[in-house]
Amino acid sequence: MNHETMKAFSRQTLDLDVPIEVERITKFLKEEVLHRLRKQGAVVGISGGIDSSVVLALCVRAFGAQRVVGILLPEKESSPESTELAHTLARQFGVQTVTEDISPALEGFGCYRRRDEAIQRIFPDFEPNWKSKIVLPGNLLKEDRLNVFSLTVIKPDGTELTKRLPLQEYAQIVSASNFKQRTRMALLYYHAELRNYAVIGTPNKNEHDLGFFVKYGDGGSDVNPIAHLYKTQVYQLARYLDIPIEIQERTPTTDTYPAGSTQEEFFYRIPFHLLDLIWAGYEKQVPVKEIAEAAELTEEQVNRVIADIERKKRATQYLRAHPAQLE
Amino acid sequence: MNSIEEQIRSYIAQNILFSTNGFPYPDTASFLENGIVDSMNVLEIVMFVEEKFSIKVEDAEIIPENFDSVAQLASYIRRKQSLVLNQ
Secondary structure: OOOHHHOHHHHHHHOOOOHHHHHHHHHHHHHHHHHHHOOEEEEEOOOOOOOHHHHHHHHHHHHHHEEEEEEEEOOOOOOOOHHHHHHHHHHHHEEEEEEEEOOHHHHHHHHHHHHHHHHHHHHOOOOOOEEEEEOOOOOOOOOOOOOOEEEEOOOOOOOEEEEEEHHHHHHHHHHHHHHHHHHHHHHHHHHHHHHHHHHOOOHHHHHHOOOOOOOOOOOOEOOOOOOOOOOOHHHHHHOOOOOHHHHOOOEEEEOOOOOEEHHHHHHHEEEOOHHHHHHHHHHHHOHHHHHHHHHHHHHHHHHHHHHHHHHHHHHHHHHHHOOEEEE | OOOOHHHHHHHHHHHOOOOOOOOOOOOOOOOOOOOOOHHHHHHHHHHHHHHHHHOOOEEEEEEEHHHHHHHHHHHHHHHHHHHHHHO
16 A cells, blocks of 8 residues: 555554653653652552553563562452453562552541442442442443443442432532542552652543543653553553553452443543544544544444543643643 | 523533633534533532422433533523423
8 A cells, every 4th residue: 555545544453662752651650750759769559550561561561570660459349350351460570569458548547438328328228238330421432421420339239220320419429439549649649659669650641631630639740651652552552562461451449449441431431442442533633523434333322422531631631730830 | 580591501611611701602513523512511410400400310421412512502491491391
């Protein structure tokens, strides 16, 4: 195919030259951590998810396994699979791990109690042994509902109940649940300062730009080496870095809500391969018609996804803002 | 009594924009495209509408066609009120 006939925009637009990108990130990590921050290694919170696994592997390339520590931060509602996968990862890369069960700290903050009080105002019969999650409306490609969260509770017999969340209860559930990410951040900095290491953040571009992170929680770090990469590009790096296949094949979850909310139902409302393609086209100012052809969607669907990207970016600006101060 | 449009404008100006000069947009201005409201505010507006106008907003009705401007929201509220009156 010559240049004239080559399609300008396609699914291949997101393809990275992975070895070059890995080299670029490795160099960036060394420069930032060792020279700018003058730290001697890296602490990474590992969850058994794709992003933290890729970041750990990149840190091993940059600093060597001896100067990287993987911190596991489970709590009583975490999936046991997350811990197993994080250990598998650390073993493969020869990295020392530290496990800190954050449940007692969360009990101390009243994380579970505050959250469950709000849930009980919506579902008065709710008991702590029920599971719960908050979700956005269904698939963005099928309907244009605005981003208003619902609460789903699951009884021990599997019965699911869902109701729209009023503002006060939504805010209480989210702010109580955010103790999880903020407690993890505090412990990551404890382990980093103990060793004179830096905390390496794990958000990708989707999380960072659309605001799918907790301010001063998982958003609290010294360096963010993959915040410029779309989720599908993180998977490209994962294949090249030989991340365990069970991590590569796992569905991304929030690992925050007991009912195991997927990232798609919690926040994105569309599969990553489509979100990333549409977003990349939008950023490159590709005409909507061409994006729709590449994604095999209608122009209306593409416009809906673009509108959702713009809304999320705008609504979450404060998460990325540094504290304001006078000159 | 103030019109539905006036009540919506006043609520958004006071509670969301914290504006000192009222609601400075035309009634047809898109809330979302102009950054007048974000997703948290949508929920707030849904609750305001339910309480102030005594209507029940169904989940499937929380769409841009009903909630993206003063004019659209007022029209939606009138449709809902007429449904209640006709029942």
